[in-house]
Amino acid sequence: MDTEICWHGRGGQGVVTANEILAESAIYSGKYVKAFPEFGPERMGAPIRAFARISDGPVRVHTQVYEPDIVIVIDPTLIGKVDVVRGLKKGGFVLANYEGTPAELQKAIGTTVECHAVKASKIAIEEIGKNMVNTAMLGALVKIRPIISFSEMEDHITDKFTGKLSDKMIVKNLAALKRAYEEVQRDGQSSRLQGHGHREQGRRARQLREIPHRGLEVHGAGRRQVDLHRLPLLLGLLSGQLHHSRERAARRLQDHPLQGVRDLRQGLPQEGHHHEGGHRMTSKVGNDIAVNGDGAVALAWKQINPDVVAAYPITPQTIIVEDFARYVANAEVTTEFIDVESEHSALTLCTTSCAAGARTFTATASQGLAYMWEMLPITAAMRTPLMMAVANRTVSGPININNDHGDVMSARDTGWLSLFSENVQEAYDMSIVAPRIAEDPGVQLPVLVNLDGFILTHAIERMTPLESSAVREFVGPFTPLHPLLDTDHPVTHNLMDGPMFYFPHKYQMVKAMENALGVAEDVFAEFRGISGREYHLVEEYMCDDAEYVAIVLGSSFGTMKQAVDNLREEGMKVGVAMPRVYRPWPARGIAEICKGKKAVIVMDRHLSTGAYGPMFPEVCAAACGAEMPSMYDFIYGLGGADTMVSDFMSVYKMVEAGAAKTVNFVGVNE
Amino acid sequence: MTGLTLKELSTDIPVRLASGHRLCAGCAESIIARQILMGTEKDVCVSVSTGCFEVSTTIFPYSSWNVPMVHTAFGNGAAGCAGLETAYRSLKRQGKTDKDIRFVNFAGDGATYDIGFQALSGAMERGHNMLFVCFNNEAYMNTGIQRSSATERGASTTTSWNGSNSYGKAEYPKDMTAIMAEHHIPFAAQTAPHAWRDMVEKARKAFECGGPAFINALSPCPRGWRFASSDTIEISKLGVAACIWPLYEVEYGTDYALSPESRRIADGKVEKRPVIDWFESQGRFKHLKDERWADVVEEIQKETDRRWNILLKKCGL
Numbered sequence: 001m002d003t004e005i006c007w008h009g010r011g012g013q014g015v016v017t018a019n020e021i022l023a024e025s026a027i028y029s030g031k032y033v034k035a036f037p038e039f040g041p042e043r044m045g046a047p048i049r050a051f052a053r054i055s056d057g058p059v060r061v062h063t064q065v066y067e068p069d070i071v072i073v074i075d076p077t078l079i080g081k082v083d084v085v086r087g088l089k090k091g092g093f094v095l096a097n098y099e100g101t102p103a104e105l106q107k108a109i110g111t112t113v114e115c116h117a118v119k120a121s122k123i124a125i126e127e128i129g130k131n132m133v134n135t136a137m138l139g140a141l142v143k144i145r146p147i148i149s150f151s152e153m154e155d156h157i158t159d160k161f162t163g164k165l166s167d168k169m170i171v172k173n174l175a176a177l178k179r180a181y182e183e184v185q186r187d188g189q190s191s192r193l194q195g196h197g198h199r200e201q202g203r204r205a206r207q208l209r210e211i212p213h214r215g216l217e218v219h220g221a222g223r224r225q226v227d228l229h230r231l232p233l234l235l236g237l238l239s240g241q242l243h244h245s246r247e248r249a250a251r252r253l254q255d256h257p258l259q260g261v262r263d264l265r266q267g268l269p270q271e272g273h274h275h276e277g278g279h280r281m282t283s284k285v286g287n288d289i290a291v292n293g294d295g296a297v298a299l300a301w302k303q304i305n306p307d308v309v310a311a312y313p314i315t316p317q318t319i320i321v322e323d324f325a326r327y328v329a330n331a332e333v334t335t336e337f338i339d340v341e342s343e344h345s346a347l348t349l350c351t352t353s354c355a356a357g358a359r360t361f362t363a364t365a366s367q368g369l370a371y372m373w374e375m376l377p378i379t380a381a382m383r384t385p386l387m388m389a390v391a392n393r394t395v396s397g398p399i400n401i402n403n404d405h406g407d408v409m410s411a412r413d414t415g416w417l418s419l420f421s422e423n424v425q426e427a428y429d430m431s432i433v434a435p436r437i438a439e440d441p442g443v444q445l446p447v448l449v450n451l452d453g454f455i456l457t458h459a460i461e462r463m464t465p466l467e468s469s470a471v472r473e474f475v476g477p478f479t480p481l482h483p484l485l486d487t488d489h490p491v492t493h494n495l496m497d498g499p500m501f502y503f504p505h506k507y508q509m510v511k512a513m514e515n516a517l518g519v520a521e522d523v524f525a526e527f528r529g530i531s532g533r534e535y536h537l538v539e540e541y542m543c544d545d546a547e548y549v550a551i552v553l554g555s556s557f558g559t560m561k562q563a564v565d566n567l568r569e570e571g572m573k574v575g576v577a578m579p580r581v582y583r584p585w586p587a588r589g590i591a592e593i594c595k596g597k598k599a600v601i602v603m604d605r606h607l608s609t610g611a612y613g614p615m616f617p618e619v620c621a622a623a624c625g626a627e628m629p630s631m632y633d634f635i636y637g638l639g640g641a642d643t644m645v646s647d648f649m650s651v652y653k654m655v656e657a658g659a660a661k662t663v664n665f666v667g668v669n670e
Numbered sequence: 671m672t673g674l675t676l677k678e679l680s681t682d683i684p685v686r687l688a689s690g691h692r693l694c695a696g697c698a699e700s701i702i703a704r705q706i707l708m709g710t711e712k713d714v715c716v717s718v719s720t721g722c723f724e725v726s727t728t729i730f731p732y733s734s735w736n737v738p739m740v741h742t743a744f745g746n747g748a749a750g751c752a753g754l755e756t757a758y759r760s761l762k763r764q765g766k767t768d769k770d771i772r773f774v775n776f777a778g779d780g781a782t783y784d785i786g787f788q789a790l791s792g793a794m795e796r797g798h799n800m801l802f803v804c805f806n807n808e809a810y811m812n813t814g815i816q817r818s819s820a821t822e823r824g825a826s827t828t829t830s831w832n833g834s835n836s837y838g839k840a841e842y843p844k845d846m847t848a849i850m851a852e853h854h855i856p857f858a859a860q861t862a863p864h865a866w867r868d869m870v871e872k873a874r875k876a877f878e879c880g881g882p883a884f885i886n887a888l889s890p891c892p893r894g895w896r897f898a899s900s901d902t903i904e905i906s907k908l909g910v911a912a913c914i915w916p917l918y919e920v921e922y923g924t925d926y927a928l929s930p931e932s933r934r935i936a937d938g939k940v941e942k943r944p945v946i947d948w949f950e951s952q953g954r955f956k957h958l959k960d961e962r963w964a965d966v967v968e969e970i971q972k973e974t975d976r977r978w979n980i981l982l983k984k985c986g987l
Contacts, residue, residue, distance in 0.1 A: 353756050496725055
């Protein structure tokens with residue numbers, strides 16, 4: 001059972017952070033989550049939303065939340081201005097930071113749905129000293145709907161902020177959490193809930209009392225000794241006492257500043273992107289971590305520890321380079337990291353670095369890839385097997401920073417290998433298998449690892465990383481064929497080819513691409529051995545007996561699996577497939593899927609304006625033959641237009657009804 | 671390197687650029703390249719931006735290079751060199767190599783002043799231990815003598831013709847050497863191929879300065895400037911004598927020093943030639959002899975003197 005949550009706040013108030021705390025806490029308590037901010041440019045003070053989808057099983061739907069079960073409003077000034085109850089499911093409720101009663105809240109919103117109110121600002125100012133209502137809202141939330149228990153929430157917040165905030169600040173936040181939990185006014189009640197003061201302390205908090213010193217691995221900060229034995233004393237102070245002697249406790253904190261904390265503050269990463277790879281002491285999910293797509297890619301890079309990284313920041317890739325830069329600053333990698341002055345220089349520097357004999361990675365998106373474009377075919381023709389992550393984002397114009405596949409499709413013909421990911425786990429896994437495929441002596445081509453911008457890059461999901469030693473062993477050392485730094489055997493790279501030589505040299509790349517198909521399959525098989533996760537050239541979902549099959553790339557593969565399930569329940573025989581390896585084009589695998597089907601629907605998240613989407617002709621060519629199905633192209637999601645489960649269901653139905661043209665546009669009036 | 675005798679230069683330094691390349695007779699670029707590459711006995715890795723030099727030395731299946739060499743594209747020579755240098759630094763730091771290598775990029779004025787500016791400025795700012803050498807032949811020669819921001823005012827090029835309504839390029843050239851010096855890099859200098867000892871010495875300083883270095887070399891082009899291919903060295907001398915192209919060096923953006931040949935002009939020991947002599951020596955300027963453009967010539971003389979005086983001041987003269 002999915003629980004869908006929508007937060008409302010204003011930029012700068014901590015909505016995104018609150019959502020992340022909830023997501024991470026849920027993950028470390030054993031749930032699967034997809035949590036992300038509203039995609040797009042943000043501004044301090046402007047209304048902003050954050051979304052979470054919480055489930056007991058892996059979350060497949062990657063769209064924003066349109067029909068929340070729970071709406072949380074952290075800024076009361078939004079009430080009456082923003083339609084916070086739009087789409088609220090039957091049986092859903094609103095929880096708001098609100099001074100009045102639930103009945104007054106209902107009136108203010110103009111609704112009759114279940115409403116709960118908590119004076120979060122008041123609590124925050126009194127307990128923490130500033131109007132930062134995150135923890136208060138979370139306390140109130142788990143009281144109304146215990147997605148996770150209060151003690152788990154307490155544990156996770158403690159764990160998350162230990163080493164990042166002062167112990168004093170953590171204690172204050174826990175106090176706010178607890179007070180909101182106790183004081184939230186439920187629908188129909190206006191009395192404060194007292195007497196439940198002595199909450200059962202979280203296991204973690206109890207553990208701290210028993211174990212005086214414990215090294216904690218805080219992601220990005222290395223191991224730090226934390227003087228934790230003071231913490232349980234303070235927590236002991238809190239339980240049962242806070243309600244009556246808050247002031248006394250606060251004074252005590254002032255009189256006895258916590259020691260050992262000052263050292264922790266040096267060089268610790270600032271609160272920022274929630275992409276932790278560190279193990280939580282209170283985690284119930286083994287090695288699984290809560291991380292967003294960019295963070296997962298950076299983690300893979302860190303584990304591989306390349307010789308050189310040179311990159312230029314561009315939304316939504318920035319978190320990859322920022323995370324990696326932090327690893328560099330904290331000597332968690334030995335990589336030479338270069339802040340180049342443009343993407344064109346980034347790819348150039350990386351290409352010659354790789355040709356020189358160093359394993360080299362970079363990342364970009366959209367305009368950055370466009371700015372690099374001149375170098376793309378050169379890197380490939382020079383047979384330099386470097387890896388580039390692409391945080392897929394449309395290419396201007398109009399200018400738009402959201403996801404579609406315009407950027408990577410512009411690189412389609414340049415001779416690069418290209419892999420796609422449906423979720424954060426796959427973005428991580430592809431970053432590990434990619435170098436093996438690219439660097440294979442029979443391939444020697446650069447590789448793109450694609451992940452949908454914002455939808456994956458900025459979304460926290462639950463992921464199982466590998467051990468660093470396993471990654472390093474799997475990827476192995478870099479063994480360049482003709483390194484330029486070998487001055488004993490001087491070589492010239494990238495000479496001028498006349499007509500007699502250009503074509504044969506290009507044909508060599510064709511052969512390399514052919515080899516890459518087999519190499520990819522071998523690498524995937526080997527990867528399954530160390531991870532338990534099985535990948536294929538083309539991933540299929542319910543295609544075997546399907547009458548209608550869709551082909552799609554990226555995160556929408558997940559969303560479409562839900563659409564397929566829904567339609568199957570209605571009796572329609574449908575399936576969906578994703579070319580995991582897009583270049584080389586897995587023609588044979590696609591042909592097998594298409595054979596004998598009534599119709600094949602190609603979902604293209606890019607358009608060659610004036611013709612078709614890029615994958616459509618490729619699928620048609622692969623499907624050419626005796627039993628060729630009817631072929632349809634659906635252009636969807638350009639510029640980040642959110643395409644929902646219901647939209648995808650409509651696509652299948654439109655084709656079944658015979659109402660589809662050769663080229664169709666989802667969600668755009670024709 | 672013990673000294674700079676011709677004998678030592680020809681025996682102690684390996685031949686890094688082989689003969690049999692495809693440059694025009696009289697092209698200064700290979701002369702300059704050889705002088706630069708004589709500036710170090712250490713191993714050298716070379717990158718070259720797109721242009722005459724790159725095309726003429728690397729036509730598959732032949733290469734004129736006896737040292738590792740890479741070409742990628744036009745505007746990114748500095749980034750390409752930076753990539754070699756970065757890989758080297760990384761591998762060295764990890765103990766994966768113990769070699770001692772120097773890195774140099776050769777580029778024309780287009781790949782330095784214009785399309786190459788961004789990557790060059792970026793590489794200089796980041797402090798890569800590399801040398802960037804500009805063959806300044808004052809136009810995009812490889813593509814057909816089109817104007818660049820290094821082209822002199824009054825020069826006729828295929829995109830700034832002289833005609834009934836024009837005397838050629840209307841703008842003065844950028845002072846690229848000064849711009850590079852203002853990055854406060856350890857070493858920046860102007861050189862010319864006739865002053866071979868000066869060029870080799872400067873190359874040596876550049877290769878040993880431990881950081882980014884920039885050498886701007888006047889590169890007379892018989893084809894583009896229109897003079898006899900045997901006159902390259904004479905033209906080079908004249909450019910310095912007319913103070914069109916002073917020879918100097920700068921350390922860390924503040925310590926300016928005139929090189930001996932230009933110093934002799936500043937001291938009045940050698941005649942400072944008027945710009946009209948410079949114009950009369952090359953076909954690209956011959957229209958300036960026309961009375962119609964006398965004012966322009968006067969203005970160019972004034973501006974040449976103004977920049978010369980700025981330089982003298984910087985040198986403390």
